[in-house]
Amino acid sequence: MAKGACEMSTSSLIEIQKVFRTYIDTNDNKVEALNDVSLFVREGEFLSIIGPSGCGKTTLLRLLAGLDSPDSGSLAINGHEIREPGPERGYVFQQGSLFPWLTVEKNIASGLKARGVYKEQKTDVARYIELIGLNGFEKSYPHQISGGMAQRVAIARALINRPSALLLDEPMGALDSFTRADLQDKLLELWKRDQTTMILVTHDVDEAIYLSDRIVIMTPRPGKISEILDVQLPRSRDRGSIEFLTMRSKILEKLHLASASPQPEYAI
Numbered sequence: 288m289a290k291g292a293c294e295m296s297t298s299s300l301i302e303i304q305k306v307f308r309t310y311i312d313t314n315d316n317k318v319e320a321l322n323d324v325s326l327f328v329r330e331g332e333f334l335s336i337i338g339p340s341g342c343g344k345t346t347l348l349r350l351l352a353g354l355d356s357p358d359s360g361s362l363a364i365n366g367h368e369i370r371e372p373g374p375e376r377g378y379v380f381q382q383g384s385l386f387p388w389l390t391v392e393k394n395i396a397s398g399l400k401a402r403g404v405y406k407e408q409k410t411d412v413a414r415y416i417e418l419i420g421l422n423g424f425e426k427s428y429p430h431q432i433s434g435g436m437a438q439r440v441a442i443a444r445a446l447i448n449r450p451s452a453l454l455l456d457e458p459m460g461a462l463d464s465f466t467r468a469d470l471q472d473k474l475l476e477l478w479k480r481d482q483t484t485m486i487l488v489t490h491d492v493d494e495a496i497y498l499s500d501r502i503v504i505m506t507p508r509p510g511k512i513s514e515i516l517d518v519q520l521p522r523s524r525d526r527g528s529i530e531f532l533t534m535r536s537k538i539l540e541k542l543h544l545a546s547a548s549p550q551p552e553y554a555i
């Protein structure tokens with residue numbers, strides 16, 4: 288087991304214990320997407336998961352979202368086993384998760400409607416539009432806004448339900464570097480404001496260092512946690528500082544060792 292993977296703590300929000308998940312691929316071969324994965328996520332922490340393609344990052348996030356079940360082992364949030372999606376966990380995908388037929392404000396309101404609390408909480412919609420800086424775009428449709436704006440809407444739609452944890456599967460993966468940096472700052476602002484526990488899957492080493500309290504490094508075949516790093520740099524972080532660059536090289540070296548792929552997979 289990876290060092291620090293399973294430090295029991297009274298402040299753990301999420302407890303993942305000895306999780307295994309195997310798929311059968313199209314050639315009838317077994318794919319061990321997750322093999323004996325254990326991880327405790329602290330309440331209010333910002334945790335990133337990074338690792339080569341196929342190491343099980345999305346599989347783990349889908350299990351946490353309750354969209355899939357483990358073959359064995361357990362996942363719990365607030366002491367309750369995760370069996371299905373629930374309002375205490377928000378989920379944001381890489382792109383295209385907005386309803387194209389709904390305006391920005393109706394997309395955000397759909398989070399409340401899904402929980403049946405729209406009537407009581409509809410004033411929150413304007414507040415979240417303000418928080419994500421999209422005033423003036425309330426009546427726009429997803430095809431009329433940029434990719435970065437669309438991801439802000441997806442994040443607001445998840446956060447309006449006040450989840451304990453927000454699960455983010457490469458939400459900035461399709462954005463250009465300026466929009467990405469902008470959204471990273473917005474995400475940090477929302478995290479500091481609400482103290483929502485964030486679990487981010489990313490391929491971007493700088494993004495992981497810039498945002499996270501801890502970085503989980505996974506390795507493939509079988510999908511395992513190989514290491515968990517504490518990011519002890521003070522916030523707000525300077526991407527050009529020696530400490531930042533040293534941490535970046537350390538992670539890139541670990542990822543290089545972890546990756547069997549001859550192609551570079553990581554952005555910096």
Ligand SMILES: Nc1ncnc2c1ncn2[C@@H]1O[C@H](COP(=O)(O)OP(=O)(O)OP(=O)(O)O)[C@@H](O)[C@H]1O
Pocket residue numbers: 310311312318319320338339340341342343344345346347510
């Ligand atoms: N539904 C499925 N059926 C068969 N194999 C699957 C299925 N879902 C995932 N896998 C396999 O399980 C392994 C882990 O997949 P997963 O998508 O979790 O990895 P990942 O680390 O998120 O990869 P990437 O960074 O490329 O998104 C991969 O080998 C993948 O091909």
